[in-house]
Structure formats: structure tokens, C-alpha cells
Amino acid sequence: MVFRPIAVLCAAVLGAVACEAEPQPSAPDRAAVDLIVGGEWVVTMDPGSPVVEEGAIAIRGERIVAVGPADEIDAAYEARERLAGEGRVLMPGLVNTHGHAAMTILRGIADDRDLITWLQEYIFPAEVRFVDEEYVRIGTELACAEMIRGGTTTFVDMYYFPDAVAQVVEQCGMRALIAPTVIDRKSPDADNAEEGLAQARAFIGRWKGKHPRITPILGPHAVYSLSPEQLDSVAEAARELDVPMSIHLSESRFEIETMMAKHQQSPIAFLDDRGFFDSPVIGAHGVYPTNDDIGILAQRGVGIAHCPSSNMKISSGIAPIAALLEAGIHVGFGTDGAASNNDLDMFEEIRLGAFLQKVATMEPTALPALTVLEMATAGGARAIGLGDEIGTLRVGARADVIQLDLTDLHFAPIYDVISHLIYVADEQDVINVIVEGRVLMRNRELLTIDVERVKAQAQSLAQRINAELGGNAAGSPDETDDADN
Amino acid sequence: MVFRPIAVLCAAVLGAVACEAEPQPSAPDRAAVDLIVGGEWVVTMDPGSPVVEEGAIAIRGERIVAVGPADEIDAAYEARERLAGEGRVLMPGLVNTHGHAAMTILRGIADDRDLITWLQEYIFPAEVRFVDEEYVRIGTELACAEMIRGGTTTFVDMYYFPDAVAQVVEQCGMRALIAPTVIDRKSPDADNAEEGLAQARAFIGRWKGKHPRITPILGPHAVYSLSPEQLDSVAEAARELDVPMSIHLSESRFEIETMMAKHQQSPIAFLDDRGFFDSPVIGAHGVYPTNDDIGILAQRGVGIAHCPSSNMKISSGIAPIAALLEAGIHVGFGTDGAASNNDLDMFEEIRLGAFLQKVATMEPTALPALTVLEMATAGGARAIGLGDEIGTLRVGARADVIQLDLTDLHFAPIYDVISHLIYVADEQDVINVIVEGRVLMRNRELLTIDVERVKAQAQSLAQRINAELGGNAAGSPDETDDADN
Numbered sequence: 001m002v003f004r005p006i007a008v009l010c011a012a013v014l015g016a017v018a019c020e021a022e023p024q025p026s027a028p029d030r031a032a033v034d035l036i037v038g039g040e041w042v043v044t045m046d047p048g049s050p051v052v053e054e055g056a057i058a059i060r061g062e063r064i065v066a067v068g069p070a071d072e073i074d075a076a077y078e079a080r081e082r083l084a085g086e087g088r089v090l091m092p093g094l095v096n097t098h099g100h101a102a103m104t105i106l107r108g109i110a111d112d113r114d115l116i117t118w119l120q121e122y123i124f125p126a127e128v129r130f131v132d133e134e135y136v137r138i139g140t141e142l143a144c145a146e147m148i149r150g151g152t153t154t155f156v157d158m159y160y161f162p163d164a165v166a167q168v169v170e171q172c173g174m175r176a177l178i179a180p181t182v183i184d185r186k187s188p189d190a191d192n193a194e195e196g197l198a199q200a201r202a203f204i205g206r207w208k209g210k211h212p213r214i215t216p217i218l219g220p221h222a223v224y225s226l227s228p229e230q231l232d233s234v235a236e237a238a239r240e241l242d243v244p245m246s247i248h249l250s251e252s253r254f255e256i257e258t259m260m261a262k263h264q265q266s267p268i269a270f271l272d273d274r275g276f277f278d279s280p281v282i283g284a285h286g287v288y289p290t291n292d293d294i295g296i297l298a299q300r301g302v303g304i305a306h307c308p309s310s311n312m313k314i315s316s317g318i319a320p321i322a323a324l325l326e327a328g329i330h331v332g333f334g335t336d337g338a339a340s341n342n343d344l345d346m347f348e349e350i351r352l353g354a355f356l357q358k359v360a361t362m363e364p365t366a367l368p369a370l371t372v373l374e375m376a377t378a379g380g381a382r383a384i385g386l387g388d389e390i391g392t393l394r395v396g397a398r399a400d401v402i403q404l405d406l407t408d409l410h411f412a413p414i415y416d417v418i419s420h421l422i423y424v425a426d427e428q429d430v431i432n433v434i435v436e437g438r439v440l441m442r443n444r445e446l447l448t449i450d451v452e453r454v455k456a457q458a459q460s461l462a463q464r465i466n467a468e469l470g471g472n473a474a475g476s477p478d479e480t481d482d483a484d485n
Numbered sequence: 486m487v488f489r490p491i492a493v494l495c496a497a498v499l500g501a502v503a504c505e506a507e508p509q510p511s512a513p514d515r516a517a518v519d520l521i522v523g524g525e526w527v528v529t530m531d532p533g534s535p536v537v538e539e540g541a542i543a544i545r546g547e548r549i550v551a552v553g554p555a556d557e558i559d560a561a562y563e564a565r566e567r568l569a570g571e572g573r574v575l576m577p578g579l580v581n582t583h584g585h586a587a588m589t590i591l592r593g594i595a596d597d598r599d600l601i602t603w604l605q606e607y608i609f610p611a612e613v614r615f616v617d618e619e620y621v622r623i624g625t626e627l628a629c630a631e632m633i634r635g636g637t638t639t640f641v642d643m644y645y646f647p648d649a650v651a652q653v654v655e656q657c658g659m660r661a662l663i664a665p666t667v668i669d670r671k672s673p674d675a676d677n678a679e680e681g682l683a684q685a686r687a688f689i690g691r692w693k694g695k696h697p698r699i700t701p702i703l704g705p706h707a708v709y710s711l712s713p714e715q716l717d718s719v720a721e722a723a724r725e726l727d728v729p730m731s732i733h734l735s736e737s738r739f740e741i742e743t744m745m746a747k748h749q750q751s752p753i754a755f756l757d758d759r760g761f762f763d764s765p766v767i768g769a770h771g772v773y774p775t776n777d778d779i780g781i782l783a784q785r786g787v788g789i790a791h792c793p794s795s796n797m798k799i800s801s802g803i804a805p806i807a808a809l810l811e812a813g814i815h816v817g818f819g820t821d822g823a824a825s826n827n828d829l830d831m832f833e834e835i836r837l838g839a840f841l842q843k844v845a846t847m848e849p850t851a852l853p854a855l856t857v858l859e860m861a862t863a864g865g866a867r868a869i870g871l872g873d874e875i876g877t878l879r880v881g882a883r884a885d886v887i888q889l890d891l892t893d894l895h896f897a898p899i900y901d902v903i904s905h906l907i908y909v910a911d912e913q914d915v916i917n918v919i920v921e922g923r924v925l926m927r928n929r930e931l932l933t934i935d936v937e938r939v940k941a942q943a944q945s946l947a948q949r950i951n952a953e954l955g956g957n958a959a960g961s962p963d964e965t966d967d968a969d970n
Contacts, residue, residue, distance in 0.1 A: 104897070108904035112839075112853035146895050253847075312840035313908070315849040342908035343895050354597075355797035355837070356844075362738075364800040368597035410631050410828050410912075412589070412940040413947030419593035423798070423827035427895075428913045455897040462898030 030078040035059040038085020041417045044393040045378045059399040062436040087407040093153025093400040094346040095380030098284040098305030098334030100159045102139030107338040131188035136161040138457045140168040145449045146344045150427030153400040153435045158219040160189040162203045172448045173440045179219025179246045184226050193230045222248040223267040224258045238279035249283030252316045256288050268293035280385050287317040298327045303383030308352040310336035318360045332380025345427040350376045369422040399437040404429045515563040520544040523570025526902045529878040530863045544884040547921040572892040578638025578885040579831040580865030583769040583790030583819025585644045587624030592823040616673035621646040623942045625653040630934045631829045635912030638885040638920045643704040645674040647688045657933045658925045664704025664731045669711050678715045707733040708752040709743045723764040734768030737801045741773050753778035765870050772802040783812045788868030793837040795821035803845045817865025830912040835861045854907040884922040889914045
């Protein structure tokens with residue numbers, strides 16, 4: 001594989017913000033940059049050259065200013081810091097397109113139960129009773145620590161107390177789309193949907209356009225948990241405020257049956273008829289789209305967040321991802337909340353996404369390795385409206401990149417790094433994480449979050465929850481005898 | 486949860502070999518043992534008390550001689566070494582009931598291809614051309630390193646050059662059932678099935694009853710890759726030599742269709758009619774058993790090795806594990822070979838096993854956490870005929886145990902350790918591994934395998950294979966542009 005010269009790469013990139021001139025060969029003339037990051041294998045996700053060897057990128061401020069062979073980058077740029085590439089993959093950070101970060105606090109509180117029991121008896125009561133601003137701050141910080149460590153650089157969040165989420169994101173250095181959830185019931189931060197929407201509007205007013213890494217959006221919960229009029233109000237606010245929306249969409253049989261019984265329409269057709277998709281929408285799950293629905297999603301540019309762990313664990317079903325991609329729909333991966341996963345490991349979602357389509361379609365060629373990696377990076381970025389900014393290593397893109405150490409024994413031997421990234425890599429193989437040009441994890445050490453403090457705070461919250469719920473919250477139904485914790 | 490006193494535990498255990506008398510309270514009288522291993526949570530897999538807190542076990546020689554509260558164990562026993570339990574789970578080692586260890590050398594050589602292309606164009610040619618005794622030694626050692634590190638203490642192997650496998654197992658300290666593969670084609674170590682069987686008989690003669698950790702068995706490949714007469718010959722040898730067999734069984738649609746066309750019988754019914762199940766059999770995969778087949782498996786005590794990663798990745802199908810367990814069949818987990826997985830991470834198989842049944846049955850209560858953990862330990866041990874020796878923490882059992890560190894942030898907070906072991910734990914959380922009373926990994930350091938040497942040897946082999954196959958072996962079909970390594 002031969003690298004294209006830097007100048008050609010620059011010319012090939014549309015919308016490059018800080019594309020450098022032809023690099024100078026002599027050391028004294030090297031241009032100053034903040035960071036050079038190498039990669040024995042550079043996975044650019046650029047369609048023309050997905051993997052190149054012995055490469056590097058130069059970062060100035062928040063953006064990538066050069067991509068090329070490591071020796072050329074080193075000859076052309078002088079950096080304050082250089083992260084070596086030997087034995088490492090350099091690639092775009094992962095994009096987690098759907099989740100509820102603060103639900104890490106409920107991780108493992110109730111498993112192996114049917115969805116209604118799980119929601120009604122465990123999750124909703126625990127949330128209304130215990131979720132406050134402090135809870136959200138602690139849970140989101142714990143989630144961000146886990147996500148950064150696993151190579152996630154951008155996430156979409158739907159939860160409550162969005163200012164607390166935004167503050168954590170501001171401090172920890174990640175990139176996020178933050179959706180205050182609007183739902184037609186008493187929630188932790190609003191008495192009803194109307195109050196929730198008013199608060200969401202205020203939140204958007206406070207944050208829209210104010211922070212380069214934080215995008216406030218709207219989070220109508222789902223078609224079955226809001227009235228048609230409430231859905232219209234949220235969609236109207238999205239148009240008026242010019243923000244995207246994130247919504248649970250076509251997730252479960254329950255949702256489909258409810259909508260067919262009430263409106264004789266699929267959730268997607270129902271929303272389309274109401275003009276809901278006039279604003280950019282990230283539809284979470286997309287398990288049961290009809291052929292007509294797939295046409296609507298493609299035509300309206302709706303992004304889909306595929307959450308295989310959650311869909312399997314709570315028996316939602318198997319989303320027809322191969323068909324969605326075939327139709328040209330932008331599909332990314334999401335972890336969903338830690339209460340239905342129970343971790344936030346995007347490498348697990350990627351692998352599971354490939355595995356699940358292969359067995360569901362009985363086609364081992366379905367969702368090959370590079371396709372699912374694309375979904376987790378550039379595809380996910382497009383699905384959430386950030387395709388021009390993140391998801392590929394190219395000049396002008398935001399510098400959201402990660403390095404994985406491929407020297408671990410489970411990668412031996414190496415024929416094909418793309419295969420290893422999908423079928424072998426775990427979150428623990430991520431070694432360095434950079435967002436917006438800032439190093440958030442160096443040599444596995446998290447630099448922006450005090451993990452020991454957060455773990456202790458999360459455990460305190462869990463002890464209080466477990467005690468107040470009578471110690472019966474935890475556990476799987478077949479465990480009669482453990483009172484862990 | 487209150488621990489039962491040691492004396493009661495002793496009395497409750499059948500077949501205890503070295504059950505201790507009532508422990509003495511005074512320190513000077515403490516009985517000498519080799520090792521005490523603690524656990525903030527001790528997952529005994531004993532049906533009566535799956536999880537107990539602040540416990541420990543004492544190990545003398547190759548066996549567990551006491552299980553109880555940590556303070557009582559420390560009062561009663563004096564050990565040469567003590568592995569602390571704070572923040573850790575102590576549990577039985579994992580049992581990998583099906584695999585081809587040396588196939589780690591082909592890890593990632595060809596993915597995302599249909600089964601026939603994969604086997605005929607990549608795997609079989611590479612094997613016949615490159616697999617020799619040295620290859621098997623290196624590949625098996627690499628696999629053992631990965632398995633030990635991931636908490637697997639026992640594995641079932643089906644491959645070639647079984648003496649090389651046995652020597653690696655002898656040296657690295659694991660426990661294994663080793664099956665020389667008998668197949669009706671030219672294989673790496675035999676020209677045909679007859680020669681393969683003769684060599685297998687000789688191997689069994691050399692190893693049977695000679696080593697406490699090594700059990701030589703027979704490995705007829707599958708019903709479609711051996712003639713009925715050849716299957717009869719292997720079964721006859723198994724009866725004569727009094728050894729179990731491991732066979733790929735009811736794995737793919739291809740296998741079912743072939744047998745129905747040729748014999749108008751399912752593979753399981755066909756084998757049962759020939760008396761194949763008169764010897765203990767480990768059937769790998771079991772994806773397509775009919776109801777009658779399930780009855781046969783239950784009645785004849787056939788163990789099933791469930792390999793969800795492999796079944797998904799190469800589109801074999803979804804095994805009806807919930808139904809098999811319901812029928813009382815002993816089911817364990819297997820990783821299969823690294824070429825169809827592509828790692829040997831049993832914690833991934835366990836989680837996937839739970840997830841896959843939940844979505845396949847659309848019942849989130851299917852295969853709850855404790856059930857899949859049981860499959861990976863005591864159930865797997867029963868499936869391979871070692872249920873009396875390993876798989877639970879009880880007095881008299883072989884000391885095959887592991888510790889996991891639960892202080893990592895992805896376990897925070899902790900409500901339920903069983904949930905965390907299934908839905909969160911990765912192989913990297915395993916910290917100490919003990920087999921037959923010997924510490925094989927201490928604080929993540931492998932003590933019996935020179936990992937750097939093995940990795941280098943594996944990479945050398947891979948380079949030779951890739952070079953001789955023209956560099957076209959590696960990669961996924963959609964990667965036209967990478968020629969990694």
C-alpha cells in the first residue's frame with residue numbers, strides 16, 4: 001500500500017479547514033503543531049484507502065492538519081507531544097449513537113426479567129425515586145470514564161437533568177449530543193411532557209452554539225410514551241430551534257402493536273405523516289421497520305442507532321441492519337444504557353453487530369468487518385449529523401482519534417488489522433484517546449476524570465438505592481441466595 | 486448470607502477425597518496447606534449457595550481441602566502462599582468444551598466468507614500445507630496462553646499431532662481432553678481415516694491414565710466427513726479403549742441436508758442407531774436437533790458444546806440451548822477454533838450465550854445469568870465427563886480456580902456479582918489462575934508460558950503462510966486495499 005502524498009490528500013478533501021501547504025523537508029522549517037500521533041496501521045476510514053501502514057497525523061488546536069506517512073509528517077511538523085505508533089492502530093474515535101449515560105448507576109440492578117417487569121418494577125420506580133442532579137452527574141461521569149477508556153469519543157445521550165450532563169461533558173473533554181428526555185409521565189426532572197419540553201427549550205437556549213463539543217438536541221421518548229399532540233409540539237420546537245431529535249423508534253413488538261392498534265400505522269409512517277422527519281432525527285433501535293418504513297428512513301435521511309446488546313438482552317428483536325445499509329440509510333452503533341447491556345463497550349457492539357446479522361441472515365458475508373467499523377466511526381458520525389466533522393482521519397476533521405495497542409497476545413498473529421479490530425479487540429486494547437485535539441487518556445490513564453472518586457460515589461448511591469428498595473432490587477430471578485454488596 | 490461451618494460442608498460433599506476434620510482454633514495447631522485463596526465473593530457453583538461473601542478455600546496438593554469463611558480458613562490452615570480476596574471474585578475455572586487450539590495460527594486469515602469458500606479455499610489448504618508438529622506446538626501454546634489469561638482452566642481439543650498438544654498441556658499446566666481428529670481425507674498428520682485412527686489408538690495408548698491433567702480421547706470429525714463404517718470403527722475403538730469421543734454434531738444446515746439426503750435420518754438419530762452413544766460423547770454445536778434428537782441426547786447422556794461466536798460468525802444457526810437444558814442435557818460453552826471466532830475468550834461466549842437465547846426465544850428470562858455461569862463451569866465439566874472432579878468449589882474437588890478483580894470501573898457500582906460476571910466481565914478482569922493447585926497466572930503474569938517467544942513464533946509462521954499463499958489469504962472480501970503485515 002502506498003500512501004498518497006500529503007498535498008494530494010489535502011486536495012482530495014472537501015471542506016478542509018486547515019489544510020497545510022506542501023510540507024518543508026528541512027527540520028528547522030518544520031511547522032509547529034500540538035500533537036503528532038503515529039500508527040503502524042492507520043485506519044483512516046477514507047473510502048479510498050481504509051488502511052495504510054506506518055502513518056501519522058498532525059494535530060493543531062482542535063483539528064487534524066495533516067495525514068501521511070510517518071516519516072513525512074515528522075519531517076514536516078514539530079509537535080509539543082508525539083504518541084508513537086509502533087504496534088498500534090490509529091483510527092477515528094468511536095461514535096456511540098444512543099445511550100442513557102447516567103443509567104450506569106443501575107448497572108446490574110435487575111437482569112433476566114421481562115421488559116414490562118423490568119421497566120415498571122425496577123427502572124422507572126428507581127429513577128423517579130433516586131434520580132436527581134447529583135445522581136446524573138455521578139452516573140454520567142462514570143459512563144464517560146468507561147466510554148473514554150473504551151475508545152468512544154462522541155456519544156448521544158437521552159436522560160434527565162441535561163445541564164448536569166453538559167457540565168460533565170464539558171469537564172471530561174468528550175463530544176456529545178445531549179437530549180433532555182420528554183415523556184408523558186412524571187419523570188425525575190419534570191411533572192409532565194409540557195414541563196419537560198419547556199425545560200428542554202431552556203436547556204437548548206443555554207447551550208446551542210455555545211460550546212464546540214456540546215450539541216443540545218431534543219429527546220422525545222417514543223411514539224407510545226407521548227401523545228400525537230405532544231410529539232407535534234416537540235417536532236415544532238425542533239424546527240423552531242433548529243436542532244435534531246433523538247427518539248426510540250420501532251424498538252419493540254409492544255411499540256409496533258400499540259401503534260397499529262391505535263393508529264393503524266407503523267411508528268415510522270405515523271411520524272412521517274406528521275412531518276416529524278423535517279428535522280434531523282436519530283432513531284434508536286429500528287428493529288421492526290417495514291419495507292415502506294425503510295424507504296421513508298432513506299428518503300428523509302433519518303439516522304439509525306443500532307444497539308445489538310440491548311436488543312438481544314431485553315429480547316427486543318433483531319434489526320434488519322443489512323437491509324437498512326443496502327437502502328443507503330446511515331446506521332451507527334449504540335450501547336443503550338448500562339441497565340440493559342450492561343456495559344458501554346463499543347467494541348463489543350461492533351462485533352455483536354457483525355455476528356448478529358450473519359446468523360440472522362444466514363449469510364456469513366453480511367456486515368463484513370470494514371462495514372461495521374465504518375458504522376462505528378464515519379457511519380455513526382453521519383447518522384448523528386456530524387459526518388463533516390468527525391469519523392474519518394482527514395485533513396480538516398476534528399481531532400477525535402484513538403490508538404489501540406495490537407501487541408497483546410490475543411492479536412497474534414496479525415494477518416489483517418481490520419479483522420482484529422472487529423473480531424478480537426476489546427475496550428481494554430485502547431491505549432490513547434484524543435478528543436478535539438486534547439489527550440483524555442494516555443497509556444490507559446484517564447486524565448480528566450477522577451475514577452476512584454466517581455466509583456466510590458456510584459457505589460454510595462447504589463448502596464442507598466439497594467437499602468431503600470429493601471435489598472430486593474438486585475439480582476437475577478434464579479439467585480435466591482445472594483445478597484451481594 | 487451465612488456460611489455453613491466447614492465441618493457441615495465436608496459432611497455435605499459426596500466423594501470428598503481430603504475432607505478435613507474440624508479445624509483447630511489455635512494458631513500453632515493450624516494445618517499446613519499449600520495455598521489459601523480468598524474471595525470477597527466466592528462463587529461456589531454449589532446449587533445450595535451459589536455466592537457467599539468473605540470466603541476462602543484451602544488447597545493442598547492438587548485438591549481443595551476446605552471451603553469456608555475467610556477468617557475460619559485462616560484460623561484453621563497455614564499456607565505457603567495466600568492470594569487475597571479483597572475486591573475479588575473466587576470461582577471455578579472455566580471449561581472450554583470445544584476448540585481447535587492450534588488454529589490460533591490462522592486467526593483472522595479469512596473472514597466474512599461463506600462456509601464452503603472459507604473451508605475449501607482457505608482453511609483446508611493452509612492446514613494441509615503448513616500444519617506440522619512445530620506449528621501445532623506453537624499454535625497450542627499461543628491458545629493456552631490466551632485461555633489461561635482469560636480464566637479457562639480446562640479445554641477440549643480436536644486437532645492434529647496430539648502428542649504435541651499433550652506436551653504443551655503438560656508444560657503449561659492446564660487440564661485438557663485431547664482428541665486426535667479422524668477424518669476421511671488427507672489431513673496434516675494422516676493420509677486417511679484409517680491411518681488417523683491407528684495413530685489415535687497409539688496416542689491413547691501412550692497417554693491414557695498416565696497424567697492427571699491429560700485425558701486422551703477420540704475425535705471423529707463429523708458424520709458427513711466419515712463413512713458409516715469409519716464412524717463404526719472409531720466408536721468401536723472408543724468402547725475398546727474406554728475413552729470418550731468428541732464430534733462435530735448437528736452443526737450446520739449442510740450437515741443436516743447431507744444426512745437426510747443420504748440416510749433419511751438426522752445425524753443424531755443416525756449415530757444413535759449405530760450405537761455410537763454407547764461411549765461418552767461430547768457433541769460440538771448441536772444447532773439443529775429435532776425433538777426426537779433432544780430425547781436421544783438426554784437419554785444417552787450426550788454432552789453438548791455450545792459455541793455461540795462460531796455459530797453466529799459463520800452463520801451456522803442458533804442452537805436451542807434453552808430447550809436442551811430443559812431436557813436435562815449437560816451443555817457447556819466452547820470457543821471453537823480461533824479461525825471462526827476469532828478469540829478464545831470464554832467470558833464473551835457466556836455473555837453471548839445468554840444474549841442469543843434471549844433474542845432467539847424473545848424471552849428475556851431465558852438463560853439467566855447464573856444458568857450460563859453454571860454452563861461455563863459445573864455444567865461444562867459434566868458435559869465432558871469431569872463433573873466429579875472440577876467445576877465447583879467444594880472439598881475434594883481438583884483445585885482449578887480463578888480470581889477476578891471486580892474493582893475495575895466497568896463493574897461500578899456492584900449490586901450483584903453474578904450479573905457482572907455475565908454481562909460485564911471481560912477476560913482481562915481475570916487476575917489469578919490456578920489449575921491442579923498450581924498457580925499458572927499471578928497478577929496477570931503468565932508463569933508457565935513465555936508469551937513473547939510464542940507471539941514471535943506465531944507471527945513468523947503467519948508471515949510464511951501469507952507469503953506462500955501469495956499475500957491473498959488475509960482480509961475480508963471488502964478490503965481491496967490493505968495488505969497488512
